[in-house]
Amino acid sequence: MASILEPGTPAPNFKLPVTPDQRLSLAELKGQPVILAFYPADWSPVCGDQMALYNEILPEFQKYGAKLLGISVDGVWCHAAFAKDRHLHFPLLADFHPKGAVAQSYGAYREDERVSERALFVIDKNGTISWSYCSPIAVNPGADGILEALEELAPRAEASHR
Amino acid sequence: MATLKVPVAPEDHIQGDPNAELTLLEYGDYECPHCGRAYGIVKQVQKQFGRRLRFVFRNFPLAQIHAHAQTAAETAEFAGAHGRFWEMHDLLFENQDRLGLPMLFALTEELGLDPQALRDALTAGEFEPRVRRDFLSSVRSGVNGTPTFFVGEHRHDGPWEFEDLVTALEARRALV
Numbered sequence: 571m572a573s574i575l576e577p578g579t580p581a582p583n584f585k586l587p588v589t590p591d592q593r594l595s596l597a598e599l600k601g602q603p604v605i606l607a608f609y610p611a612d613w614s615p616v617c618g619d620q621m622a623l624y625n626e627i628l629p630e631f632q633k634y635g636a637k638l639l640g641i642s643v644d645g646v647w648c649h650a651a652f653a654k655d656r657h658l659h660f661p662l663l664a665d666f667h668p669k670g671a672v673a674q675s676y677g678a679y680r681e682d683e684r685v686s687e688r689a690l691f692v693i694d695k696n697g698t699i700s701w702s703y704c705s706p707i708a709v710n711p712g713a714d715g716i717l718e719a720l721e722e723l724a725p726r727a728e729a730s731h732r
Numbered sequence: 733m734a735t736l737k738v739p740v741a742p743e744d745h746i747q748g749d750p751n752a753e754l755t756l757l758e759y760g761d762y763e764c765p766h767c768g769r770a771y772g773i774v775k776q777v778q779k780q781f782g783r784r785l786r787f788v789f790r791n792f793p794l795a796q797i798h799a800h801a802q803t804a805a806e807t808a809e810f811a812g813a814h815g816r817f818w819e820m821h822d823l824l825f826e827n828q829d830r831l832g833l834p835m836l837f838a839l840t841e842e843l844g845l846d847p848q849a850l851r852d853a854l855t856a857g858e859f860e861p862r863v864r865r866d867f868l869s870s871v872r873s874g875v876n877g878t879p880t881f882f883v884g885e886h887r888h889d890g891p892w893e894f895e896d897l898v899t900a901l902e903a904r905r906a907l908v
Contacts, residue, residue, distance in 0.1 A: 622797055630871060714873065
């Protein structure tokens with residue numbers, strides 16, 4: 571398993587395509603927590619796959635004001651078809667060219683298979699990684715860890731609103 | 733290891749002796765084909781353990797990919813409010829490839845319940861909070877797809893064929 575970036579590390583910035591004609595950078599999302607979910611590939615052949623699960627849980631993430639981003643080495647058209655088929659309501663980033671470069675910068679690239687790990691990062695509103703987790707590739711990590719990490723950030727976020 | 737964050741409580745749907753030494757809990761979706769297959773396996777497991785096992789079912793409808801999962805879950809809860817949860821649970825899985833409203837009404841009628849009352853309950857979202865409550869409890873417990881099983885408090889990872897569940901339950905039994 572790759573050695574992923576640990577909490578306390580500044581999250582490496584990136585600017586990746588989210589649709590055929592739009593790009594999204596991490597820097598644009600400063601001011602809110604970001605959940606970065608690396609996964610190996612679109613179209614895994616099960617119902618409750620990781621992205622489908624996060625799609626269902628999205629309202630819970632939004633309660634914390636968090637932005638969820640899925641990211642894999644699939645291209646934008648592949649992502650578009652996948653998102654449409656699964657009715658995904660969050661962006662999928664294409665870490666397609668140079669292949670896996672962003673995954674590599676987070677220590678979440680599998681050189682042998684040339685796909686990203688199933689790695690999760692919660693990034694705080696200042697752009698620092700506050701929690702990270704790398705799941706065995708065959709195990710869908712669920713969302714409990716993400717929610718706990720967001721909860722930890724929440725009191726501080728609330729305090730800054732007052 | 734993921735553990736069950738919301739313990740089994742009287743308001744859960746429990747099949748078998750509520751005080752049984754072993755607990756198998758499933759988070760499931762009535763329209764998920766994998767859950768449909770698990771349905772038969774669970775029945776076998778229940779037969780194997782008899783009174784030593786209680787089975788608990790909680791809702792985990794993947795509503796974004798299964799168009800009828802949410803209404804099916806609410807229909808089961810509607811039947812549950814009339815003391816017929818498990819019969820509806822079984823009927824839903826046995827007819828899972830056509831869970832549109834006509835089927836839900838037909839199954840309601842088959843159980844001697846009032847389809848119009850079901851229609852009203854679905855329209856009013858009467859059982860939506862109950863389904864949502866199950867769903868949220870699942871998320872906290874690390875449920876990662878359907879079906880997700882818990883043996884005692886521990887999430888059962890990996891395959892869930894009959895032999896796998898029996899082995900996991902036996903291992904659990906050795907501990908208690």
